[in-house]
Amino acid sequence: MASSKKKGLKSSGPKDSNLDTNDEDKTELCPGFRDVDAFVKHGFGAVLSATKASAGLPQAGDEYDFYRSFPGFQEFCESQGDKLLHCMSQIMQHHGCRSHMRDRNKLTGLEERFDLVVDSNDVILERVGILLDEADGVNRSQQPVMPAGFQPPKVVVSSWNRKGSSPSSRSETFRLLHAKNITRPQLKFKEKVDNSNTPFIPKIFIKPNAVKPLPSYFTNKQMRKERPEDLDVPAALADFIHQQRTQEHVDDMFAHPYQYELDHLTIPENLLSKPEPQMHKPVAETKLSFVDTLEDLVALNEKLCKLSEFAVDLEHHSYRSFLGLTCLMQISTREEDFIIDTLELRSEMYILNEAFTDPSIVKVFHGADSDIEWLQRDFGLYVVNLFDTHQASRALNLARHSLDHLLKHFCNVDSDKRYQLADWRVRPLPDEMVQYARTDTHYLLYIYDCVRVQLLDFNHGQPGLLQSVWNKSSSISLKKYVKPIYTEESYLELQRKQKKSFNTQQLTAFRLLFAWRDKLARQEDESTGYVLPTHMMIKISEELPREPQGIIACCNPVPPLVRQYNNELHLLVQQAREMPLLKVRKDDDLPSVLVVCHRT
Ligand code: AMP
Numbered sequence: 071m072a073s074s075k076k077k078g079l080k081s082s083g084p085k086d087s088n089l090d091t092n093d094e095d096k097t098e099l100c101p102g103f104r105d106v107d108a109f110v111k112h113g114f115g116a117v118l119s120a121t122k123a124s125a126g127l128p129q130a131g132d133e134y135d136f137y138r139s140f141p142g143f144q145e146f147c148e149s150q151g152d153k154l155l156h157c158m159s160q161i162m163q164h165h166g167c168r169s170h171m172r173d174r175n176k177l178t179g180l181e182e183r184f185d186l187v188v189d190s191n192d193v194i195l196e197r198v199g200i201l202l203d204e205a206d207g208v209n210r211s212q213q214p215v216m217p218a219g220f221q222p223p224k225v226v227v228s229s230w231n232r233k234g235s236s237p238s239s240r241s242e243t244f245r246l247l248h249a250k251n252i253t254r255p256q257l258k259f260k261e262k263v264d265n266s267n268t269p270f271i272p273k274i275f276i277k278p279n280a281v282k283p284l285p286s287y288f289t290n291k292q293m294r295k296e297r298p299e300d301l302d303v304p305a306a307l308a309d310f311i312h313q314q315r316t317q318e319h320v321d322d323m324f325a326h327p328y329q330y331e332l333d334h335l336t337i338p339e340n341l342l343s344k345p346e347p348q349m350h351k352p353v354a355e356t357k358l359s360f361v362d363t364l365e366d367l368v369a370l371n372e373k374l375c376k377l378s379e380f381a382v383d384l385e386h387h388s389y390r391s392f393l394g395l396t397c398l399m400q401i402s403t404r405e406e407d408f409i410i411d412t413l414e415l416r417s418e419m420y421i422l423n424e425a426f427t428d429p430s431i432v433k434v435f436h437g438a439d440s441d442i443e444w445l446q447r448d449f450g451l452y453v454v455n456l457f458d459t460h461q462a463s464r465a466l467n468l469a470r471h472s473l474d475h476l477l478k479h480f481c482n483v484d485s486d487k488r489y490q491l492a493d494w495r496v497r498p499l500p501d502e503m504v505q506y507a508r509t510d511t512h513y514l515l516y517i518y519d520c521v522r523v524q525l526l527d528f529n530h531g532q533p534g535l536l537q538s539v540w541n542k543s544s545s546i547s548l549k550k551y552v553k554p555i556y557t558e559e560s561y562l563e564l565q566r567k568q569k570k571s572f573n574t575q576q577l578t579a580f581r582l583l584f585a586w587r588d589k590l591a592r593q594e595d596e597s598t599g600y601v602l603p604t605h606m607m608i609k610i611s612e613e614l615p616r617e618p619q620g621i622i623a624c625c626n627p628v629p630p631l632v633r634q635y636n637n638e639l640h641l642l643v644q645q646a647r648e649m650p651l652l653k654v655r656k657d658d659d660l661p662s663v664l665v666v667c668h669r670t
């Protein structure tokens with residue numbers, strides 16, 4: 071409100087009453103108002119009469135329909151409506167918010183406009199809060215505040231995570247981000263990604279193979295449906311709602327849904343005795359199926375449920391997403407290979423829990439630590455009866471424990487790990503990537519046989535060592551996905567890792583940039599490394615550029631969001647420069663009062 075003095079209310083101000091005509095420039099708060107009280111008084115009056123007038127309008131479903139049958143009334147409503155939207159658009163533009171209030175082509179419906187108003191209110195209220203704090207003398211450099219609306223960015227990139235906006239209405243605003251011609255898979259997700267700064271809650275809502283039933287929290291649809299981040303309320307309110315809801319169910323919500331089953335899992339005798347290794351089929355003679363429809367996924371699940379073991383691997387992408395995305399699941403049976411498009415079937419993958427949590431079916435992974443977390447995070451999938459060949463390799467003390475080493479050692483296959491870091495979001499998948507992905511599971515069941523034989527031989531036929539691999543694997547299954555949580559101290563952890571010694575101004579800049587990066591990454595659903603790589607963040611903090619251009623100069627190449635929010639970043643650096651300049655001891659987080667430097 072404080073800033074609406076520039077445009078919105080200027081013309082409607084009472085020009086006569088509060089004016090000090092003698093020394094206008096020096097004493098006037100803003101044109102037409104002598105001081106804050108006069109401005110507030112006038113503002114309240116205006117708001118009150120507007121509220122009264124709006125309450126006096128014919129109500130929808132009541133007299134409104136009757137009045138509407140008169141063309142004159144309808145016309146009047148439309149012209150006034152347009153005027154109002156125009157006025158709101160101007161205010162929003164002034165605050166650097168999205169403001170297509172009147173553009174009927176770009177936005178449909180009331181809901182979209184309502185979203186815009188809610189967004190803008192957030193921005194404006196945040197500014198009001200910051201300005202009030204400042205006026206109150208609160209030392210704002212103590213807090214990682216986000217001056218969200220201070221400088222209207224040139225291209226406004228708004229949240230990926232907002233309710234209701236269809237992919238088509240987004241595409242225009244986000245052209246900036248389509249650098250690599252890969253459509254953001256997030257746009258197609260049925261359930262939006264939850265980047266809120268709240269702990270992860272398991273996605274599971276049906277629990278196949280349960281010995282202990284799923285707590286009511288997960289089966290109660292109503293509770294799960296209205297996630298706070300879907301409510302489109304300000305972040306603080308969403309956090310509050312979250313807290314209220316979680317209090318009653320804390321234990322259930324954060325427990326591992328299959329903890330009981332995993333704790334009571336016993337490996338049957340036959341899996342502890344020596345197997346006859348079953349040679350893998352040649353790749354060329356093995357059927358490969360792509361699974362990207364629900365129908366095929368259901369069929370696959372049925373097939374898997376009849377087996378006694380199958381091999382699983384995942385491919386993942388982490389650069390253009392805050393939490394990361396599981397892009398592919400490879401499954402191999404003794405007979406066939408499958409590649410599941412998990413971006414396409416993200417919301418349906420949970421049906422595989424029937425096979426994945428069946429204790430009588432062994433799931434063979436290689437190095438499952440991350441996979442277990444990704445399965446939970448993206449699909450609500452759990453694994454009961456896991457065998458991890460990486461753990462087997464360790465128990466056997468093999469020279470190296472990577473999959474390529476096992477492939478060479480047991481299958482004499484030279485694997486090419488070139489695609490490990492490929493962008494797995496790409497569709498259609500190039501053939502080389504398909505072949506690579508397939509290799510990761512195709513030989514795994516044979517390796518599973520070989521290592522079991524060796525683990526028993528190694529231990530003179532005694533099952534102890536093999537049992538320990540099953541146990542290690544089970545404890546990996548028990549891992550819980552933990553969402554990255556931002557706290558006021560998070561930046562210190564990163565600073566410690568970097569082993570950088572900063573003075574107070576540099577440390578403040580680092581803290582503010584860290585908070586900015588985290589907030590923007592969550593909002594835009596990008597990795598923090600995409601928003602602002604750590605080494606650039608350090609360079610900016612070290613150099614504390616005086617000009618916005620200096621921030622750009624610290625970055626090569628310049629991240630798109632750094633360019634876009636250049637002015638906002640510059641304000642943060644300026645804020646840091648206002649700190650008293652003290653040296654910070656190397657191994658210490660707190661500024662020590664050892665040396666006071668003179669700033670040149
Ligand atoms: P893998 O199990 O080797 O197929 O790897 C699964 C996923 O983990 C890959 O799709 C990558 O996203 C990620 N990944 C594997 N190795 C690395 C690595 N050395 N550095 C970073 N990410 C990796």
Ligand code: MN
Pocket residue numbers: 383384436437441
């Ligand atoms: Mn893997």
Ligand code: ZN
Pocket residue numbers: 383384385507510
């Ligand atoms: Zn893989």
